[in-house]
Amino acid sequence: MIIVTGGSSGLGKAITEDLRQKGENVVTISRSNYSEDKKHFSCDITNYQSLKEVYLHLINSEHKICALVNCAGTASMNLALTTPPLTTERVIRTNLIGTIYTNQIFAPLLIKNKGGRIINFSTIAVHLGLKGESVYVASKAGVEGFSRVFAKELAPFNITVNCIAPGPIKTNLLKGISDDQIKKIVSNQTISNIMQPSAITEMVSLLLREESRNITGEVINVGGV
Amino acid sequence: MPDQFSDTIKSLIAQIRMITTQELIQIIKDMIEDDIDLVPDSSLVGGGSIIDSMGLVQICLALEERSQSDGFSFDWTSEKAMSSLNSIFKSPETLAQEYNRQLSAIHK
Numbered sequence: 184m185i186i187v188t189g190g191s192s193g194l195g196k197a198i199t200e201d202l203r204q205k206g207e208n209v210v211t212i213s214r215s216n217y218s219e220d221k222k223h224f225s226c227d228i229t230n231y232q233s234l235k236e237v238y239l240h241l242i243n244s245e246h247k248i249c250a251l252v253n254c255a256g257t258a259s260m261n262l263a264l265t266t267p268p269l270t271t272e273r274v275i276r277t278n279l280i281g282t283i284y285t286n287q288i289f290a291p292l293l294i295k296n297k298g299g300r301i302i303n304f305s306t307i308a309v310h311l312g313l314k315g316e317s318v319y320v321a322s323k324a325g326v327e328g329f330s331r332v333f334a335k336e337l338a339p340f341n342i343t344v345n346c347i348a349p350g351p352i353k354t355n356l357l358k359g360i361s362d363d364q365i366k367k368i369v370s371n372q373t374i375s376n377i378m379q380p381s382a383i384t385e386m387v388s389l390l391l392r393e394e395s396r397n398i399t400g401e402v403i404n405v406g407g408v
Numbered sequence: 409m410p411d412q413f414s415d416t417i418k419s420l421i422a423q424i425r426m427i428t429t430q431e432l433i434q435i436i437k438d439m440i441e442d443d444i445d446l447v448p449d450s451s452l453v454g455g456g457s458i459i460d461s462m463g464l465v466q467i468c469l470a471l472e473e474r475s476q477s478d479g480f481s482f483d484w485t486s487e488k489a490m491s492s493l494n495s496i497f498k499s500p501e502t503l504a505q506e507y508n509r510q511l512s513a514i515h516k
Contacts (some may be wrong), residue, residue, distance in 0.1 A: 235481075
């Protein structure tokens with residue numbers, strides 16, 4: 184079974200649907216109720232205790248957890264000087280602390296499975312240093328640093344930890360960014376195309392494969408930088 | 409009166425399920441396949457520890473598994489766990505004490 188956080192919208196939803204289409208057993212975690220999906224836990228990833236409750240439910244499940252895909256995230260495109268403190272806290276709390284919590288809490292399920300994959304999400308903006316994304320970039324740079332070190336801590340347990348860093352993909356996260364801005368960002372990529380969600384779902388599938396067992400602690404900038 | 413009776417039963421259950429330091433040492437020895445010399449005050453963390461970080465995680469998971477059958481979930485992520493002076497990982501003895509403290513709290 185694969186856990187996908189943020190699985191009810193945006194990239195998380197696309198990844199969940201893609202994995203299910205490929206026959207994978209996927210359980211999603213997000214704040215939404217998403218009541219039509221029985222394999223869904225309504226939970227805020229910034230709430231440690233709520234995540235722990237999901238963990239306790241999963242630990243008693245008959246299914247073994249083989250992967251964790253952390254898509255839950257939030258964005259705010261502002262100049263650092265004009266970013267309100269609550270926005271700074273929300274972005275850091277969701278993207279960085281939420282990702283750390285999910286990694287900490289669910290990794291033992293992979294250890295019990297004697298191996299697995301963790302895929303965290305960063306952004307190509309970390310490498311490109313995009314103006315107007317300082318807080319968002321700070322949160323994702325933190326995710327990259329955490330993932331690199333966590334990869335070392337989990338390597339003896341046969342678990343890989345990697346980051347996928349997408350460029351602009353048409354999801355709700357891009358609300359408020361003009362087409363011109365998107366084109367400008369994309370022009371900095373090695374492959375200067377606006378990627379479709381499929382570019383990310385394919386990357387997730389690639390990292391989940393047995394053949395990717397020796398790829399760990401890496402940040403994969405989709406489209407290249 | 410029935411409440412008192414129920415409290416006594418709960419307390420007895422907790423006492424029966426409590427882990428002894430020797431039991432914990434055996435769990436650790438079973439986890440770590442190497443033949444290690446472990447006594448109640450052997451250091452489990454830090455420079456003098458004979459167990460590596462991987463072994464420590466495995467011990468935590470083994471205790472968590474046991475706690476499930478004891479009706480609670482052993483929490484090894486408390487601030488106390490990280491304390492250099494009073495760490496629950498200081499020795500098999502302190503780890504057993506922490507396990508029993510959490511067990512007693514749940515059966516209060």
